[in-house]
Amino acid sequence: MSEPLLNSVDERDPASAEAPRPAGSLHEGLLVALRDFIVEGNLADGVRVPERALCERFNISRTPLREALKVLAAEGLIELLPNRGARVRELSPEDVRELFDVMGGLEALAGRLACEQISEAEFAEIERVHHEMYRFYLRRDMHGYFRCNQEIHQLIVAAAGNAALAATYAGLAGRIRRVRYSANLAKDRDRWGEAMREHEAILDALRRRAGSELSDILFLHLRNKRKAAQASA
Amino acid sequence: MSEPLLNSVDERDPASAEAPRPAGSLHEGLLVALRDFIVEGNLADGVRVPERALCERFNISRTPLREALKVLAAEGLIELLPNRGARVRELSPEDVRELFDVMGGLEALAGRLACEQISEAEFAEIERVHHEMYRFYLRRDMHGYFRCNQEIHQLIVAAAGNAALAATYAGLAGRIRRVRYSANLAKDRDRWGEAMREHEAILDALRRRAGSELSDILFLHLRNKRKAAQASA
DNA sequence: CTTTAAAAAAATGAATGCAAAATGTTCGGC
């Protein structure tokens, strides 16, 4: 077995390896490619990742690869054991709990800031997606619901107009991306309805520009999401 | 001029360069040393930083240095221009505003979480430092006041019992460390008194384990702190 | 047959080398 690390990527297709490297410096493109590669689950959890294999996978030498690994380690996506290489960081239930709470705190902040300066157009867009999500809810279309749900939260963060917040949020979102979708609402119809009601409250508070209130609702909404995710895990 | 980059560090004393590199891998120690080096303001803002100079400064080759630079760039402390080296990232007033708000959001979260699970011992410790701070306030000892103030906020974050939160908070704190102390309360006696009252409210809400309320107070407290910092700038 | 110790192989951490890009300098033209 020459490629024990690669699960789903077709090695015979070089496009998938070289396409996500646009221009700029090799390092930057590689960083994005490697991050996606890891987030998409191409590396098994906790398994040691030899640098050589990744070098061959991305057709680069070890120097830029190691630079990228250091950055990803700083981001918390992988961990670097001294003299023992890198491994994808496994998220314990405790880690997930913590990350969800921090995401909740950041969304609470986003809601508060959004109330201060959201434009009518931005609010209208959120409202539109909200109603679209509601239609998915009525049709019990979980996939569509999820997409809208994600988009709403993303729009709220964007409406906060704070690049530092958006960057921090994106960093955490990347770390829990793999477990995030495990909040299987289909298994828990009550929770789904509850989530929908929470979203109604979110929209309502945002409409009234009630910052503190929206902040509370968003945090608790994430907290409930976390509980649902952990219950189904 | 052989060392145009170094402002205040005495080149003849090698201890300051090599002491902060404990054991472990060279990279990790270097990362800490470099971060401190930058945060302490040894590199002028916006000035281009040749790798060679830093290599000589820390007595290492370019490879680990470049790895460290990539990490620091990911942290937002410096920025890497393609083929043009690194420069210390200048924080615009807008950047500072954003970072303060995110810190406020994280402290708000910390307060909320602390209310959920702070121990009596932890609360007692915060209360103790609070009273110590109050004594500094009465004596108009700004230095002592600041130290206690920092410690209280740090204790609240610690009491949240969330490592991910603490790490995120620490990352942001490092980025604004240089401007944080510019909130010169001595110039604004009213603001100082107001801050002290806010701290009373913080302690009170924490005592009552009033999460949402404490969350609000902490965010607004940081917001006011930011305004004071920007007014004095 | 299991366990352990030594040696071989491989992987990591760091230094050096090399090509490309950027910066600085000099020389020529106006």
Add this chain to the structure above:
DNA sequence: GCCGAACATTTTGCATTCATTTTTTTAAAG
């Protein structure tokens, strides 16, 4: 004297190489 182009120097980006540590293989002893 000022501006612009060609050249030299410096610096960056990446590959390669070297040394050390770790892992695996191998073999021998119990």
